[in-house]
Amino acid sequence: MIFGRKGRERFLEAVAGFETAVRERDGQRSQQAMQEIQQHYGDAADGEFVQAGPRLAALLADVPPGPRGLVAVLTGACVERGADAAVCAPHIFDGLGENLTAAGEFCERWAASGGGELPDPDGDALDEAMVERVGEDAAVAWCTLPQWEMASVAMLSHGAVRARLGERRARLLSALRPVQEASEHDFKCLFHALLVLDDEPLVVLHRPTGTGYAMRMSGLGDNFQLHTLLAGVLVGGGHVPGDAPSAQEVAVCRDAPGQVPTTGSFNLVTPGGEWVWNEGTPSDIPVVDGVRLLVLDPPPYQRGWPAGRFFPRMTGDLVLERVLDEPETRRWLERCAPAK
Structure with missing residues (x-):
């Protein structure tokens, strides 16, 4: 997870600006603040990541579906640099569950509207033709699923997070399996991480x-x-x-x-x-x-x-x-x- 390198203390300032913009539902300022977060990410100190991770995770439910996956990835990157995975994980898994459900709908609608090979699930695949065929929410969910996989694996790499999964593990696996069965993209990292056993x-x-x-x-x-x-x-x-x-x-x-x-x-x-x-x-x-x-x-x-x-x-x-x-x-x- 590598982003641009500029500045130092300004990383947390950008996070604060993003928080304000999201809560005020200011799309233009949110986009600008996100660019600043990415710009200053590379020179942030570990202590800044510790603070930023939970703050970004708490915003996920209020971020629109399109950029939400990127915020999840940034949260995962903060966890990899020391942020508390147990605090961030519930927000990530809430988003993952919603995303998997919508990605499953994408697969169903794709098959019902003519079928054919599913597009690669990445942001570059999102276009007007796809949106017209399956709907915007389903298309965005499909194209951002790799981001949710990346963020979720960052959380699941911590034993404390896995220990608290409880019944959520079965629900996430149940939502993931239809997506795996419908496509050639097995999302193996997410699948294996959800299957990890402890003690x-x-x-x-x-x-x-x-x-x-x-x-x-x-x-x-x-x-x-x-x-x-x-x-x-x-x-x-x-x-x-x-x-x-x-x-x-x-x-x-x-x-x-x-x-x-x-x-x-x-x-x-x-x-x-x-x-x-x-x-x-x-x-x-x-x-x-x-x-x-x-x-x-x-x-x-x-x-x-x-x-x-x-x-x-x-x-x-x-x-x-x-x-x-x-x-x-x-x-x-x-x-x-x-x-x-």
Whole structure:
């Protein structure tokens, strides 16, 4: 999120001017103040972002739909520079919910008015022909959805925000799925972020050795990240044989920056024997008797990928709580289909 660089203290002055213009419903002054916010963003100090984030978030409901997505992006940028995500997130998610509903209407109206390939969802796609075909609100919602995705991921990168989602998570996923199904644009970042699990119990069975492990996972954006952390805990911890990932490979999957090459140690499968794809998320792992149950088989072929985090600003964790005893492991394995 990079904006123009000019001035310094004037960033908060521009935010104050934008607040006044929005509350007075002065469109011309609002636009001018927004330009000044963008102009002075680059030289603002972290303390200014801490103040600006909640102030911009609180204005979202009063900003017209067109520029509202940009204000959401700016709020997300402030959160990335230190603003309180827990304070900003409710305003962002309110806007996201409205936007997803209207984007769903866009997809329905597009199909009903002749269909064809949906336009790329970005601001440059908005034109008179689109507005005439689906209506202004639906068109604006579709074209600004990437902005809402960006802002929402900035919020969801914080565990405190995810912990407070509650039933809102299911409502947002329910509104997102029809948009995904209707278009080639999967909005994968938003989808994965909404599926992230925290403080989630996980039973892992290593079939070749007949051993089992009670674990707990948090903040994992995809199963590539989970796979590397599993290898770090189990192989690196001396619990199962194999080539352990390096300390750096594990670190970048937790909280260290960057990516490094790694090689898979297992084949992740469900208790029923279906593969749990690395491209998916830990939410794909089935729940059995109240806990997610994962089986590790030998890899059918060597597979490598860049170890790291799908969400670079989201801290990931996988903790081994205890090694299961033989009777408990056997009871879990008896619930699993034989290896395919």
